[in-house]
Amino acid sequence: MYRITTETAADLWEVEALYDTCFAPGRELLSSYRLRDDVPKIAELSLLARDEGNVLAGAIRYWPVRVASTRVLLLGPVAVHPTRQGEGLAALLIQDSLERAAALGWQRVLLVGDAPYYQRFGFSKREGVIMPPPTNPDRVLGLSLGEEAWAGVTGDVTRDIDP
Incomplete structure (x- = not known):
């Protein structure tokens, strides 16, 4: 059984250690990390899964980005020990x-x-949504949380510096 909670400042190093364990060295060199530079994560959506002994088992974070002028959530990273x-x-x-x-x-x-x-x-490939290089366009996926929310939303993905 797992308890899901929101990440707090006190969890930072434990979460970073989990990501280091789960991902290859140099993960912070990926283009998606450039979109997160100096942009606060969405605190309400940065979640942790802890077991009965309060041991961190998994984490997920989200960040605001823009596709052209439209605000979008960027999911990731998600990791499980x-x-x-x-x-x-x-x-x-x-x-x-x-x-x-x-x-x-x-x-x-x-x-x-x-x-x-x-x-x-429910994620599918997003044609016309362009992540910074070097991102494989076949791996750029999107999900609509509202009716036809992605309709007409195309362009370059950039940092959202005005959340």
């Missing part, structure tokens, strides 16, 4: 956070990831 993978914890974090995002009024979610995994949550 290697000893907890295969338990459905990432899916739990993704589903819970997407429900919270919709309740907060967000209309669109963007991520860079594997389509076969994220399709089960």
Whole structure:
């Protein structure tokens, strides 16, 4: 059983250690990290999953970005400790956070990831949404949280410096 909570400032180093464990060295060199530079994460959507012993098992974060002039949520990173993978914890974090995002009024979610995994949550390839290089365009996925929310939304993805 896991308890889902929002990340606090006190959790920062523990979460960063989890990301370091789950991702290859140099993860912060990826183009999606440039979109996060000096931009506060969406605190209400940055969630943690802790077990009965209060051990961090998983984490997910979101950041505001813009596609042309339209505000969009950028999902990621999401990570589950290697000893907890295969338990459905990432899916739990993704589903819970997407429900919270919709309740907060967000209309669109963007991520860079594997389509076969994220399709089960409703994500699909976003034609015309251009992540900074070097991003494989086939991995740029989006989800509408509102009716046809992505209709007509195309262009370069940039930092949202005025959240």
